[in-house]
Amino acid sequence: MGINVTIDLSGATRKTSQASERKAQLEIANQALLDMEPYVPLLHGPLRSSGHVAGDGSKIIYNTPYARAQFYGGAYNKYRSFSFGKYTTPGTGKRWDLKASANHGNKWAEVGLKAMGFTK
Helix, strand or coil: CCCCCCCCCHHHHHHCCHHHHHHHHHHHHHHHHHHHHHHCCCCCCHHHHCEEECCCCCCEEECCCCHHHHHHCEEECCCCEEECCCCCCCCCCCCHHHHHHHHHHHHHHHHHHHHHCCCC
């Protein structure tokens, strides 16, 4: 007495393909960029407006000369160091990625699953 079982994994393979993973990565990065915006320091606006997602969705780039120093809260070189301690816009500051992740991380996971076709 035997049982024959046929399993069709074509739907699962399609949902976990490299193309769907890349799509999910890009969707998550775009959502993260939108959710990080309120936490990015704003004095005149160039730092916030310079944020964009790399073409493959692998990273979020802020393209201003001072973006790194603002992100880490300071900078140093051979001769001196400085740190930012007072931000003009309430709720903003260094490591805005961690603040956004803590507040919106679950939504990013949902966006990724939706982009891969696992949820509606």
